[in-house]
Amino acid sequence: MTISLGLTGNMAMGKTTAAAMFAEMECPIWDADATVHSLYNIGGGAVAPIADLWPHVVSDGRVDRQNLKDHLNEHRDDLAVLETVLREKLAQSRRQFLDQNSDAKMIVFDIPLLFEKELDQEMDATACVFVDHDTQHARILERGTMTADQVKFYLSKQMPIAQKLARSDFRIDTSTFDRAQKDVHHIYDTLTQHMTGTAP
Numbered sequence: 001m002t003i004s005l006g007l008t009g010n011m012a013m014g015k016t017t018a019a020a021m022f023a024e025m026e027c028p029i030w031d032a033d034a035t036v037h038s039l040y041n042i043g044g045g046a047v048a049p050i051a052d053l054w055p056h057v058v059s060d061g062r063v064d065r066q067n068l069k070d071h072l073n074e075h076r077d078d079l080a081v082l083e084t085v086l087r088e089k090l091a092q093s094r095r096q097f098l099d100q101n102s103d104a105k106m107i108v109f110d111i112p113l114l115f116e117k118e119l120d121q122e123m124d125a126t127a128c129v130f131v132d133h134d135t136q137h138a139r140i141l142e143r144g145t146m147t148a149d150q151v152k153f154y155l156s157k158q159m160p161i162a163q164k165l166a167r168s169d170f171r172i173d174t175s176t177f178d179r180a181q182k183d184v185h186h187i188y189d190t191l192t193q194h195m196t197g198t199a200p
Helices: 015-024 032-040 047-053 065-074 078-100 133-143 148-156 161-167 177-196
Strands: 003-008 029-031 106-110 125-130 170-173
Touching: 003 015, 003 177, 015 029, 015 106, 015 125, 015 177, 029 032, 029 078, 032 047, 032 065, 032 078, 032 106, 047 078, 065 078, 065 148, 078 106, 106 177, 125 161, 125 177, 170 177
Parallel strands: 003 106, 003 125, 029 106, 125 170
Antiparallel strands: none
């Protein structure tokens, strides 16, 4: 049996760091954001349907992510349309990834909107990364890739972190590297030992 762990958290809370730690423990990682990038790239399954909807955001056979972001900032109701385009393609990718890694003890599905899209129902367990509000905003500002208005908009699409933590089976404190690593190891040991019937 392969365990499916849904990994989530809000913007700049350390999900990438936690996923890398699981990868070091030989857990295959399915990354929702990376999968969307591939769907937007040349030959990607989302290029044609997006070109039909908004031709101006597609150039040279790929979706221009900045143009798409600008379009969505001006036409925010279109975000729901985009999500409809992507939903089944992402579901198919997850199924294929699970089949391709069926010999792994645990697969980690890195999904920012895990609870918002009710994808936790596909998982055997869930884990949420977290830091305090001030640390989160400091990390966002350090990136320098979004305006304050854009940050506010995208955060409004995410469930408050307190709710995600309440719904998760495990928590990962990413305020320091050591704390995150300790939590990741605890999750891996607990789930894999439970799978084999060994007491943690």
